[in-house]
Amino acid sequence: MTKKLSFAVATAVMTCSLVANETTHLGEVNIIAGNNSDSKFKSNQISSEDMKLQEKNTVVEALNTISGITVNNHGIRGEQSVSIRGFSAKHAPVFIDGIAVNVPYDGYLDFANFTTFDLEKIQISKGLTSTLLGVNTFAGAINLVTKKPTKEFEGTISAGAFSGEGRKAYLNLGTNQGKYYIQASGSYLDRDYVPMSSNFNSTSVQDDGHRVNSYKEDRKVNLKVGYTPNDTDEYAINYINQKTKKGMPYPVYQSELGQNSYRQWPYSDKESFYFLSNTNFDLGYLKSRIFYDKFENNMYFFKDNTFKELRSNPTPYDANTKGISLELGQYDTQRNSLKLALHAKQDTQKDLDKDGNTSSVMKINYLSIGLEDTFKVTDDFRVITGISWDKDDVKKANNGSFKANGTRPYENVKEFEHTSESAFNPMIKVEYDIDETFGLYAGIAKKTRFASLKERYSFRLGSAIPNPDLKPEKAINYEIGANKIFDNQGIKSAFFYSDVKDYIQTDRVTNPFGGGMTNQNKNIGKVKHMGYELEYFYSFDETLDFDASYTRLLAEDKDKKVDITDAPKHKIALGVTYRPIKALTTNVNMQYSSNRHTTSNDRSKDTSGAAIWNAKIAYELVKGLTIDVGASNIFDKNYEYNYGYPEAGRVIYSNLTYKF
Template identity: 70%
Template sequence: MYRKLSLVVATTLFAGKLLASETTNLGQIDIFENKNSDSRFKSNEISAEDMKLQEKNSVVDALNTISGLNTYGYGARGEQTISIRGFSARHSPVFIDGIAINVPSEGYVDLSNYTTFNLDKIQVTKGLSSPLLGINTFAGAINLVTRKPTKELEGSISAGVFSGDGKKTYINLGTNQGKYYIQASGSYLDRDYIPMSSNFNSNSNQDNDKRVNSYKTDKNINLKVGYTPNDTDEYAFNYINQKTEKGMPTDIFAVPPKGKQAGPYRQWDYSNKESFYFLSNTNFKYAYLKSRVFYDKYEDNMLFFTDKTFSKLNKNALPTPYDANTKGVSLELGEYDTQRNSLKLAFHIKRDTQEDNDSGKTYTKKMDYLSIGLEDTFRFTDNFRVIAGASWDKDKVKEANNKKPDINYGSEFDHASSNSFNPMIKFEYDIDETFNLYAGIAKKTRFASLKERYSYRFGKQIPNPELKPEKTINYEIGVNKVFENQGIKSVLFYSDVKDYIQEEIINPNAPKNDQVAKNNNIGKVKHMGYELEYFYSLSNTLDIDASYTRLLAEDRDNKVDIIDAPKHKVVLGTTYRPVKGLTTNINMQYSSSRHTDQNDRNKDVGGATIWNAKIAYEFVKGLTLDVGASNIFGKNYEYSYGYPESGRVIYSNLTYKF
């Protein structure tokens, strides 16, 4: 009787599991139980301490240290993000404190704009993500957990400089007074340019010293206020204001049309995001109530210039101001976790709105999303668990103004709607406290983004409002073993994909610059491989972490190359503390060659091994000076063809923590 009363509909956007008997950071999402030896490994989480130790100032750099994840860029847009097991960022939502922040039109996030200074940790789930997380968890999900104070007074203040005439400063202040807490964070990260590798040879589009048009400024303010009336309940309001201004380096290999310079020459005049979040957790005798209310506002503007001096605006290419917002409300009510069973039911809803200003006219697009998820964890024994569930997901276009009415579409595009049913099951078995096995299978879908459906891409693409969801069945088997001071983990994964969205050239016989494409559900794709991870820890003196990822991504119909999916990735990290107060860290990220154009093998880029090092010394309690370098050997490399990454960057920081 009581159990029936305690099984209630939960409404939340991307809600994760929270036991009623636990107190935790409200922004954290706990995928499945994570109580076994798997929690000792870093393949699903990176802490604030590790991000600071390795000088990972942006989220994209921090995530590049995790197995199965790879950095890639969006070329001329000057943006960078992360793929999970070879699937693009559109296939993996990014959350802040459990709330999705994917830009409405694009469906992905420029993670180079998100700094790590206000974060407590980053969580990553791959493949077998919980059906409670909501829509589009096709390949997994990423959650950025903001800080929460635990002491009466705590904080950190830091200032630093780095190559490229760069400056960095941040401050984190927090107080926890038992019944309430306040966390305030602010950061400023600025550079004039990206230094080029000494191995780079200049050409007409790029000199040997400074990457042209590569300036960048990031500003972030985060204020969190929480109320904790007892040991289990918590209510918090979170405000985030993030502003970015940056240049967009051009393709160094671009061949200009006859009589013109190469291009395009563009800058992000501004790229801003403002967020208002309310999160809560309330416990009752047999249930918990969790809520999330959110509103995200996005604004950006792209400017076009006539040449590489960036001194004169192009009169034939007007600025493209963009306004969008995402809003939703959520409640989650679930049963108390018993010794044998835990059942959760979730209902997720949100609306994305995009407004484009073109020649003085505003064009609006609106999309609604709905997801109902069910998940049950049943413990047959103390060592054997079965986690089963499913989600029903739906999208619905509510408004889609057409900038260029023609014979096919009038002033309004067709309003399409799609839905999908996504079951999953996972088995976990603990041989003992140090030895764990698991296996699972999950069906996932991804809805097409507004841009994929409706964008003309400056006349290079024909819209397709009827795009269907992409579908995959993800299979995964894993094993991990922890010894006294070391451990090893292995994961095998396979994704069988249908209706993959790929571009088709409509006029293949036309000159390349005149070709027009259209997105269609024509792909049959498989992604498969394995991840290996190892750690070693000797007291508080030496820590070693290593991982290797093997990935095979293929279009089964051999129509195109899968891009941004390197076959091999290696990550190494070593931290050594020879004496009290002195900490040294050496880390390396290697990714093999990759395709960066679906139809042109001449635009493949080679592999790169990037080494980084840092030395930090604590002079007095809380006061630390560090010096270090990233890409210490000055490797000349690219993630996207024609867009070289930074050469050697030397930095120094002074930090006070209390």
């Protein structure tokens, strides 16, 4: 395998190219990763082909195949997210085509609400994340790259069914006419319930058949129009509308139930408008992203598991994010490439009353200026340096629980204190190619995460008091890695260490407004996360592909005050694809995570480790028309990511897909 294949191609795939016009997709972002990895390594991206092959219908399912990433279940909220090397999704922003889309108030989102049918790939950065990506890339970043047509007319039509009386359908249509292109996508994913494992023992509040209150419906429309006046310049307008409604399964153990356990989301919707551009000049390029994201959400709290009578008023909100990102870069010279990025956005959260009127408003501004330089000391030795200056600034912080004669903590405070924080985040990384197939890298990066609006100001349904003075979390991320490519196989390793201070954790404090004890977020954590990732792939002609990864993680609070949650020590992912004949494709994949501490009422209740096996067979009936059958959790394992919230048992599915 030549150096061109093992280095240059991989660099383009990872979007770490030094020449601006090598980037072929506006939605991709710069990621600092092991540049001399072959494109077959999956530690930093997963393609649409792999997502379809492994039947990963949602982003959370797809990310579970990546080393260093584990799935989390937020339990009572009925949401799923991921952690990167033991850090929660709040520490790694999610982007769509390079635009940050985390919910303004919470600082994270429900990954299970994002389907994969309109995606071209998912990019993942861990640890040594580019300083050009903006604020809060504390542990990394995740970028969802939407499809872009490459042919005069192309498309995919698919429909399927799965256990739990589930149904899915999606349509992707595109045309690329040289000077312009149009992409239209629509999808529907719906289930009546999640099937329980036959190995689950029923309890007083959950039988062994259908998971209670586990219905879900996702609808999405994605429209994109692009203009390409020449070979290097591109301008695109995109519109995405996704709607979700779902139940929120309550714990299966009576001891975990509380007065707020019976919930439903009547709607959880997101609407996005954005403009992307790439303009090339004689000496460089300018990329721009202008965006507006709107979030509408509501939650119902019921008195009991009949879900007929509300316990309290609904809690609707109307949130939005608007902003602009610019990246200015010079073309690669013989030795140097310099890039400058500016990100400015404003997050607004409006809480509504039962009549739809605004009851309180929170608003925060973010600003980030990043500089990154890649210097070639020799053709085989590169030094990447960068620095960013990040700032947040709270502009409004209405107290939605304000009462003129309030007696509970902070009820008599109408407007919370406005705070502002800033941080410098430098990084350096060196890369060295020992020969055409063997490369090394090492780097250090300082990272900062600003506290979310929820962490500063939430009463958490009366169980905590706010802390407007929360400081940013700070980390020093260290990483070294190596990559070795052979003719038809390769191995990759990464060793990482994160030294964190001012980690935000819940503390028990004296209630200053009435005695007794209550909860409050504080910067009390001194945390270290360390471990390594190993990855291997093997390909034999076009008939057999095998890939495997292993992650070892040690995460602990240095002061031993709190056990770190959702950080399993071991994670394994395997995948085997076999094509005995041209028309037949089979795939078996497995994801394993070891036991972990969770956010249950009793922190001593850990979840057990589980290896979940999945299998699929696809047969092309005629050119372009494929039928497939398969099953996830084929051994019907009873397992949990969060204590008291079992995941789906065996799910059998079948799809019919036509691609042209």
